[in-house]
Amino acid sequence: MVVAVTGLVLFIFVIFHMLGNLQIFLGADALNDYARHLDELPYLLWPARAVLLAALLLHVGFSLALANENRRARPVRYVHGDTVQASRASRTMVITGLVILFFIIYHLLHFTFGVTNPEFFHLTDAKGREDIYSMVVLSFQNGWIAGTYILAMFFLCLHLGHGVSSVPQSLGFSESSGLRKNFGRFGNLAGVLVFIGNSSIVLAVLLGKLK
Amino acid sequence: MNFKLKVWRQKDARNKGGLVEIEAKGVSADMSFLEMLDGVNEELIQKGSEPIAFDHDCREGICGTCSLVINGIPHGPERGTAACQLHMRKFKDGDTIVIEPWRARAFPVVKDLVVDRSAFDRIIQAGGFVSVNTGSAPEANAIPIGKESAERAMDAAACIGCGACVAACKNASAMLFVAAKVSHLAELPQGQVERGARVKKMVAQMDREGFGNCTNQYECEAVCPKEISVGVIAKMNREYRQS
Numbered sequence: 446m447v448v449a450v451t452g453l454v455l456f457i458f459v460i461f462h463m464l465g466n467l468q469i470f471l472g473a474d475a476l477n478d479y480a481r482h483l484d485e486l487p488y489l490l491w492p493a494r495a496v497l498l499a500a501l502l503l504h505v506g507f508s509l510a511l512a513n514e515n516r517r518a519r520p521v522r523y524v525h526g527d528t529v530q531a532s533r534a535s536r537t538m539v540i541t542g543l544v545i546l547f548f549i550i551y552h553l554l555h556f557t558f559g560v561t562n563p564e565f566f567h568l569t570d571a572k573g574r575e576d577i578y579s580m581v582v583l584s585f586q587n588g589w590i591a592g593t594y595i596l597a598m599f600f601l602c603l604h605l606g607h608g609v610s611s612v613p614q615s616l617g618f619s620e621s622s623g624l625r626k627n628f629g630r631f632g633n634l635a636g637v638l639v640f641i642g643n644s645s646i647v648l649a650v651l652l653g654k655l656k
Numbered sequence: 657m658n659f660k661l662k663v664w665r666q667k668d669a670r671n672k673g674g675l676v677e678i679e680a681k682g683v684s685a686d687m688s689f690l691e692m693l694d695g696v697n698e699e700l701i702q703k704g705s706e707p708i709a710f711d712h713d714c715r716e717g718i719c720g721t722c723s724l725v726i727n728g729i730p731h732g733p734e735r736g737t738a739a740c741q742l743h744m745r746k747f748k749d750g751d752t753i754v755i756e757p758w759r760a761r762a763f764p765v766v767k768d769l770v771v772d773r774s775a776f777d778r779i780i781q782a783g784g785f786v787s788v789n790t791g792s793a794p795e796a797n798a799i800p801i802g803k804e805s806a807e808r809a810m811d812a813a814a815c816i817g818c819g820a821c822v823a824a825c826k827n828a829s830a831m832l833f834v835a836a837k838v839s840h841l842a843e844l845p846q847g848q849v850e851r852g853a854r855v856k857k858m859v860a861q862m863d864r865e866g867f868g869n870c871t872n873q874y875e876c877e878a879v880c881p882k883e884i885s886v887g888v889i890a891k892m893n894r895e896y897r898q899s
């Protein structure tokens with residue numbers, strides 16, 4: 446239940462984060478303006494960051510503890526095991542989750558703290574604002590960074606596919622099989638949309654559509 | 657038909673077990689899986705070796721005693737069917753068939769393919785009952801129950817407590833079993849008195865027995881011989897949240 450609720454919080458953040466970032470397609474002015482507006486709302490920004498950090502820590506902590514219990518619940522494994530209907534995504538949640546965790550750390554070091562690529566950090570645009578647009582574009586012109594981001598989004602897509610469809614089941618809202626099917630579709634769709642939305646930014650830079 | 661069986665043999669709970677190859681010869685396609693094992697055991701006894709120990713009772717799919725994992729799937733390849741109702745015509749002549757016991761920390765192996773499922777009994781003792789006055793049987797129509805509630809309660813009550821859900825679950829979780837019992841009793845007026853306390857007590861006992869947790873992969877539903885839907889798990893999660 447804790448994993449479901451914190452997962453939902455993080456999912457909602459992922460959606461808004463993507464919508465914010467997609468403003469890059471409206472041009473440098475729009476994106477830098479958006480970033481600045483966020484910075485001008487500290488009483489909103491910091492509580493939101495605190496909630497997200499708490500949600501992330503609880504999500505990871507509880508998931509790993511549960512996964513450990515699950516592993517211990519079957520000390521002797523099947524010699525010949527089989528799977529009937531559990532999806533690949535559902536069986537790799539711990540792995541995809543840990544990959545995403547490491548990606549989040551890298552992502553923060555990259556764009557929030559400016560540790561990994563300080564040369565693109567603290568640029569300013571013509572109006573004297575922090576130039577987020579150039580930071581993003583210059584970063585993704587590097588094939589390694591771009592590849593890392595797209596790969597991470599693929600893992601996020603798998604993780605969301607199973608995770609989002611599981612939330613209503615864990616909270617007890619999907620008693621009917623029709624609802625479960627639709628929540629399953631919604632989860633997969635959400636995962637794919639997040640993958641397409643976020644990767645489109647990276648691809649647009651790689652293909653030279655954003656300069 | 658002839659088959660090559662790979663059967664889990666284990667002397668007792670303390671000894672380590674392993675797969676042993678045994679030939680099953682001259683099997684009729686109309687035999688049930690358990691009858692095939694009976695034939696193998698007869699031959700083993702005639703040869704003076706120890707027969708394969710496996711649980712069975714009614715052999716008509718209603719008692720929930722048989723407990724074989726056949727080629728990695730509890731109760732075998734046929735959906736909605738217990739191993740006793742599975743027939744050899746579902747296999748091809750010459751197939752290799754791997755037979756293992758239920759695998760879960762809460763279901764320790766007693767011998768060969770027999771496991772101790774008393775963890776389920778303790779979960780039922782913790783709350784899977786209704787309190788009624790003893791005496792003569794109550795009049796059947798004294799308590800009216802809506803059609804939909806009655807149907808849902810009957811669907812959940814179809815659970816025969818075999819434990820295939822635990823055996824199939826990647827996490828050895830008992831959620832489908834416990835949820836079937838909780839949903840069954842929560843749907844009916846007779847179950848209302850203990851409703852809130854029941855779900856808490858049964859879930860607490862389930863955790864104490866060392867079962868895993870549900871990660872919504874629905875393997876349980878796929879192997880359940882009574883085709884109990886994971887909707888009961890959603891129902892139990894809601895009952896638990898509201899209790």
